[in-house]
Amino acid sequence: MKNRTKRLIAIKNVITTNKVGSQEELLTLLKTEGFELGQATLSRDLKFLKVAKVADPDKGYIYVVPEGVNAETVAAGNPKVNYLADGFESLNFSGNLAVIKTLPGYASSIAVVIDSAKPMEIIGSIAGDDTILLVMREEVSRNDLISALILIMPKLEEKLE
Numbered sequence: 587m588k589n590r591t592k593r594l595i596a597i598k599n600v601i602t603t604n605k606v607g608s609q610e611e612l613l614t615l616l617k618t619e620g621f622e623l624g625q626a627t628l629s630r631d632l633k634f635l636k637v638a639k640v641a642d643p644d645k646g647y648i649y650v651v652p653e654g655v656n657a658e659t660v661a662a663g664n665p666k667v668n669y670l671a672d673g674f675e676s677l678n679f680s681g682n683l684a685v686i687k688t689l690p691g692y693a694s695s696i697a698v699v700i701d702s703a704k705p706m707e708i709i710g711s712i713a714g715d716d717t718i719l720l721v722m723r724e725e726v727s728r729n730d731l732i733s734a735l736i737l738i739m740p741k742l743e744e745k746l747e
Contacts, residue, residue: 591733593621597635597637598635598651600615605642605644605645607647670739674688674696677735677746682721684720684731686720688718689716697711697712697718699739705735707726708722
């Protein structure tokens, strides 16, 4: 999971900092970042990240990352998002439900950040004072949800290991 998360973050960074027009070009740029992966894996990652192609006057079509979680938040970590991660205490699962325990007063703020990123892995959330209930889509694995949360709040990675 850790390698996948780092790879997803690298893909977002490369796409948002370069005008990338093809998977071959993206694979080359990722290789310079130290990531060795095949075209099939890249295709799955692009689908997972909901990357799209848009018209560009210089290159024809380029990849773009959807709005919500941007590369600045993912790579450097938005201070507000990372501050909220400091309130994170634990994550537990039951079926397609995930429960996040937070310090008192943090749950609603963390839930707002998660909801505003609109991760496809989560159908919805309910937040109290120190607890967030996440309802995951049926086909989503625990690792998929963890990766999505780390993409939203990178500082969570150290707390989830």
